[in-house]
Amino acid sequence: MFLGPPGAGKGTQAVRLARARHLAHLSTGDLLRAAVAEGTPLGRAADAHIRAGRLVPDDLVLGALRERIGRSDARAGFVLDGFPRTLAQARALDAMAELDAVVSFELPEPVLLERLAGRRICPKCGAVYHVSASPPREPGRCDRDGVELRQRPDDRPEAVSVRLRVYAEQTEPVLAYYRERGLLRPLDASGSTDEVARRLTALLEGE
Numbered sequence: 001m002f003l004g005p006p007g008a009g010k011g012t013q014a015v016r017l018a019r020a021r022h023l024a025h026l027s028t029g030d031l032l033r034a035a036v037a038e039g040t041p042l043g044r045a046a047d048a049h050i051r052a053g054r055l056v057p058d059d060l061v062l063g064a065l066r067e068r069i070g071r072s073d074a075r076a077g078f079v080l081d082g083f084p085r086t087l088a089q090a091r092a093l094d095a096m097a098e099l100d101a102v103v104s105f106e107l108p109e110p111v112l113l114e115r116l117a118g119r120r121i122c123p124k125c126g127a128v129y130h131v132s133a134s135p136p137r138e139p140g141r142c143d144r145d146g147v148e149l150r151q152r153p154d155d156r157p158e159a160v161s162v163r164l165r166v167y168a169e170q171t172e173p174v175l176a177y178y179r180e181r182g183l184l185r186p187l188d189a190s191g192s193t194d195e196v197a198r199r200l201t202a203l204l205e206g207e
């Protein structure tokens with residue numbers, strides 16, 4: 001499980017780790033954004049919360065995760081990214097899955113802000129770029145499908161400040177929950193994506 005503040009690089013590392021170890025990548029943020037894009041009832045209920053930087057209500061997120069975790073590709077194992085965000089979600093997860101490790105991505109706030117401000121995503125395939133750290137080959141266009149890249153609505157400064165506050169108030173207690181169970185592994189998430197990936201591999205191999 002990857003926990004950490006917005007923009008810490010959880011999604012970037014989760015995609016790499018899942019590919020390398022043939023695991024499913026379960027991101028509640030991606031599930032919710034897909035639901036918004038498809039206009040499903042879940043997406044319509046979640047949209048305003050996400051745009052404002054608030055958490056989506058627990059019952060909605062839990063329903064989506066329960067369905068995702070039950071799919072066949074998650075049976076051989078998964079990387080959980082961005083879930084749980086509240087103590088109620090953490091307690092509900094106890095009944096759904098057994099965890100090997102909880103990695104807590106740690107990064108100073110000025111670096112988080114720089115990563116969030118520079119993030120661009122492909123609205124078609126969901127690929128994530130950064131204008132300076134991992135730019136696309138052609139500026140503003142996705143390498144895979146040539147679609148114009150966008151900024152996430154919740155990466156606007158007003159929403160980012162709400163997300164950071166929500167993280168401190170509602171998700172930091174989740175770190176304590178796993179620390180008390182001896183599962184929490186802090187990870188220095190600074191430096192390039194390759195450097196972070198190497199640190200992550202070393203940390204997981206020590207398990």
Ligand code: AP5
Nearest residue numbers: 006007008009010011012028029056082115119130192193
């Ligand atoms: P979610 O999508 O989970 O957002 P988040 O947790 O805020 O995390 P981010 O996606 O912003 O950041 P990340 O750590 O994955 O960073 P990334 O790898 O992209 O959630 C969005 C919203 O959905 C929530 O606010 C909430 O409304 C709702 N939601 C989701 N889950 C929920 C739940 N469980 N309960 C309730 N509501 C929920 O990297 C960021 C940028 O930095 C990218 O541009 C990347 O290219 C770049 N980058 C990454 N690593 C590096 C590096 N090492 N060096 C330089 N640049 C880097």
